[in-house]
Amino acid sequence: MRFGTKAIHAGVEPDPTTGAIMTPIYQTSTYVQAAPGDHKGYEYSRTHNPTRTALQKALAALENGTHGLCFSSGMASIDAIVKLLKPGDEVVSTDDLYGGTYRLFTKIYEGFGVKFKFVNMSDPANVAAAITTNTRLIWVETPTNPLLKIIDIAVMAELAKKHNCWLGVDNTFASPYLQTPLDLGAHIVMHSVTKYLGGHSDVVMGALVVKDDALAERLAFIQNSSGATPGPQDCFLVLRGLKTLHLRMQRHGENGKVVAEFLSKHPKVDKLYWPGLPTHVNHAVAARQMRGFGGMMSFTLKGDRMEDALKVLAGTELFALAESLGGVESLLGHPASMTHASIPREERMRNGLADTLIRLSVGLEDSEDLVEDLKQALDRV
Numbered sequence: 001m002r003f004g005t006k007a008i009h010a011g012v013e014p015d016p017t018t019g020a021i022m023t024p025i026y027q028t029s030t031y032v033q034a035a036p037g038d039h040k041g042y043e044y045s046r047t048h049n050p051t052r053t054a055l056q057k058a059l060a061a062l063e064n065g066t067h068g069l070c071f072s073s074g075m076a077s078i079d080a081i082v083k084l085l086k087p088g089d090e091v092v093s094t095d096d097l098y099g100g101t102y103r104l105f106t107k108i109y110e111g112f113g114v115k116f117k118f119v120n121m122s123d124p125a126n127v128a129a130a131i132t133t134n135t136r137l138i139w140v141e142t143p144t145n146p147l148l149k150i151i152d153i154a155v156m157a158e159l160a161k162k163h164n165c166w167l168g169v170d171n172t173f174a175s176p177y178l179q180t181p182l183d184l185g186a187h188i189v190m191h192s193v194t195k196y197l198g199g200h201s202d203v204v205m206g207a208l209v210v211k212d213d214a215l216a217e218r219l220a221f222i223q224n225s226s227g228a229t230p231g232p233q234d235c236f237l238v239l240r241g242l243k244t245l246h247l248r249m250q251r252h253g254e255n256g257k258v259v260a261e262f263l264s265k266h267p268k269v270d271k272l273y274w275p276g277l278p279t280h281v282n283h284a285v286a287a288r289q290m291r292g293f294g295g296m297m298s299f300t301l302k303g304d305r306m307e308d309a310l311k312v313l314a315g316t317e318l319f320a321l322a323e324s325l326g327g328v329e330s331l332l333g334h335p336a337s338m339t340h341a342s343i344p345r346e347e348r349m350r351n352g353l354a355d356t357l358i359r360l361s362v363g364l365e366d367s368e369d370l371v372e373d374l375k376q377a378l379d380r381v
């Protein structure tokens with residue numbers, strides 16, 4: 001089955017009792033047993049729920065894996081991965097990491113004796129140098145937030161294989177439509193389902209996909225033991241969102257290209273970070289491992305005056321100022337004062353997070369309207 005067909009059909013079957021074409025919302029905590037232990041595969045909804053099962057199968061199919069596991073948030077799904085580790089184990093991760101993941105690693109799991117190293121993964125030599133005999137996990141996020149850096153997944157997979165550790169990839173920014181890390185040698189794919197997979201800014205959820213039975217069993221044990229599972233209503237909403245994932249991602253990419261071309265020529269725009277631009281530092285890797293470049297991008301303004309950025313942020317009418325991404329509606333955000341405000345200014349500047357850096361999640365509106373909106377906002381500078 002090809003991607004669009006899977007997005008619509010994978011995991012879902014007409015309801016056996018009524019023929020309902022949509023998987024029902026099984027709003028139940030428990031299941032009646034004919035005799036102790038004599039049940040239909042469902043005992044308690046933390047462990048299994050039919051609506052969640054359908055979604056987990058659909059996600060596994062879209063990521064070319066064999067097992068999907070859903071969690072109550074993206075963070076809960078990363079938390080489950082770290083629970084595979086024990087004190088003394090080490091993780092090598094990217095230095096341009098989602099803030100919540102950095103917080104989970106350093107503020108929670110360092111306290112339990114897991115060690116984390118953050119390196120610039122654009123150069124694989126940095127990763128190789130950070131690996132020791134205690135390294136159990138290489139943790140990759142690509143494209144990264146907010147500078148849209150691209151990390152070569154196949155190269156990281158070779159390193160993981162050589163050093164006998166797992167490779168986990170946060171695939172939130174790309175979605176399986178643009179990139180399938182398991183095909184490139186990753187062991188675990190993670191999603192903040194909240195973003196493109198849900199796609200409608202109405203659900204918070206996370207997911208893992210693997211294609212190894214033993215690893216799936218360990219993660220399912222953690223999923224059930226820790227209990228951060230999503231409810232059936234949210235699973236239903238994501239199943240509905242998935243049915244248009246291919247169409248949405250096509251349009252996000254088309255609109256992304258139009259907006260990137262407009263910004264790249266605008267006299268007030270300084271740097272533009274979108275992996276589809278031939279001038280992007282990692283364009284070659286992006287073109288190799290991704291099937292398109294999506295609708296996430298960021299840019300800075302000439303002169304780098306914070307007040308100019310604030311004028312643009314206050315000036316847009318369609319682009320709404322908000323955290324998150326991947327919904328049908330366009331959003332914009334200001335890393336220096338929002339997601340990355342806790343990082344000292346010098347360190348931010350060193351990492352390329354200028355005062356005027358603005359991040360866009362380009363939505364599915366008509367691209368002409370999006371360009372006109374950005375144009376009138378930039379005119380206020």
Ligand SMILES: *Cc1c(COP(=O)(O)O)cnc(C)c1O
Pocket residue numbers: 073074075076098100101141145170172173191192193194195204205206
């Ligand atoms: C949002 C996000 C997360 C966290 O997911 P939640 O669903 O908010 O818990 C992790 N990684 C990336 C790249 C994200 O954008």
